[in-house]
Amino acid sequence: MMNYFLTKLPKAELHLHIEGTLEPELMFLLAQRNHITLKYDSVEALREAYNFQNLQDFLDLYYEGAAVLIHEKDFYDLTMAYLKRVHQDGTIHVEIFFDPQTHTHRGVSMETIVRGIHRALEDGKRWLGVTYVLIPSFLRHLSEEDALKTWEELKPFLPFFGAIGLDSSEKGNPPSKFKNVFQEVRNAGLRVVAHAGEEGPAEYIWDAMNTLKIDRIDHGNRSLEDLELMAAIHKADLAMTLCPLSNLSLKVVADLVDHPLQELMDRGVRVTINSDDPAYFGGYLAQNYISLQQSLQLTKEQMIQLARNSFDASFITETHRIELHKQLDNFLEAYDK
Ligand code: HPA
Numbered sequence: 161m162m163n164y165f166l167t168k169l170p171k172a173e174l175h176l177h178i179e180g181t182l183e184p185e186l187m188f189l190l191a192q193r194n195h196i197t198l199k200y201d202s203v204e205a206l207r208e209a210y211n212f213q214n215l216q217d218f219l220d221l222y223y224e225g226a227a228v229l230i231h232e233k234d235f236y237d238l239t240m241a242y243l244k245r246v247h248q249d250g251t252i253h254v255e256i257f258f259d260p261q262t263h264t265h266r267g268v269s270m271e272t273i274v275r276g277i278h279r280a281l282e283d284g285k286r287w288l289g290v291t292y293v294l295i296p297s298f299l300r301h302l303s304e305e306d307a308l309k310t311w312e313e314l315k316p317f318l319p320f321f322g323a324i325g326l327d328s329s330e331k332g333n334p335p336s337k338f339k340n341v342f343q344e345v346r347n348a349g350l351r352v353v354a355h356a357g358e359e360g361p362a363e364y365i366w367d368a369m370n371t372l373k374i375d376r377i378d379h380g381n382r383s384l385e386d387l388e389l390m391a392a393i394h395k396a397d398l399a400m401t402l403c404p405l406s407n408l409s410l411k412v413v414a415d416l417v418d419h420p421l422q423e424l425m426d427r428g429v430r431v432t433i434n435s436d437d438p439a440y441f442g443g444y445l446a447q448n449y450i451s452l453q454q455s456l457q458l459t460k461e462q463m464i465q466l467a468r469n470s471f472d473a474s475f476i477t478e479t480h481r482i483e484l485h486k487q488l489d490n491f492l493e494a495y496d497k
């Protein structure tokens with residue numbers, strides 16, 4: 161009963177890497193279409209490799225898999241498959257990342273990537289009613305110089321983007337490494353988000369707030385280690401995009417019953433539930449709601465609050481936000497009848 165409710169509950173996804181939605185079946189199909197030989201000889205063998213000890217283990221496979229994406233249609237098909245999938249699960253708004261450098265470094269043009277993803281998002285909005293914000297992210301294991309070059313390549317497409325993010329290998333790559341490029345991003349009027357406190361220390365969250373002036377924290381799990389930081393997050397009213405099944409898969413938490421969402425919520429942080437890289441971590445957005453609700457024994461009211469948080473933490477206009485809340489109100493009214 162609760163699971164059906166959580167599946168149909170209108171919600172927004174705010175932390176999703178589109179390359180992380182590449183299901184093994186589509187990876188094989190694209191490999192064949194583009195005459196690429198994969199290291200694995202079957203979908204099953206590939207899935208069996210999805211057994212990660214940490215973030216880097218995952219990233220190695222994730223970048224390898226993304227190499228099947230070559231043409232505009234590949235990016236379109238990837239994005240459309242994701243939208244169709246989450247549309248079935250009550251997802252009415254998505255804010256999705258893509259990693260330009262993962263593709264431009266293989267010779268794929270920025271135009272190919274952006275046009276493919278953007279066209280699918282526009283079609284998804286028209287056909288499925290799922291609205292969107294698109295967020296290119298810099299890879300933090302690469303240099304700031306490379307991010308600055310990528311920023312130049314992104315410039316012709318700025319009207320397509322609602323924010324710029326920072327992801328990839330966190331440890332040893334603090335946000336301040338990207339101080340100058342994010343200064344330019346903010347000067348251009350774009351919002352800023354950064355992965356921080358997933359594997360990296362609480363100091364990286366301070367750094368993302370003070371140096372990059374982020375508008376939202378991606379992950380943020382380790383903020384609980386620093387009570388002054390917690391107070392600062394609260395004061396700045398910064399939302400967090402938590403990813404329960406990702407945290408479990410990458411051993412950021414040993415068990416979902418240990419997940420920090422409940423404590424963060426109790427401390428008044430605007431937390432949201434997200435799927436991160438669902439093709440690799442074993443569950444799309446609704447499954448993250450379901451698994452976390454079961455593990456933490458969250459109430460129906462708390463789950464509704466988490467869906468509302470996802471609208472309140474999104475980068476949309478007030479009119480749009482009111483519209484999303486109204487869809488939730490209508491659902492609740494019909495559901496209770
Ligand atoms: O969870 C993540 N962390 C950092 N980089 C990533 N790129 C895709 N997913 C992630």
Ligand SMILES: [Zn+2]
Nearest residue numbers: 177327355436
């Ligand atoms: Zn992520």
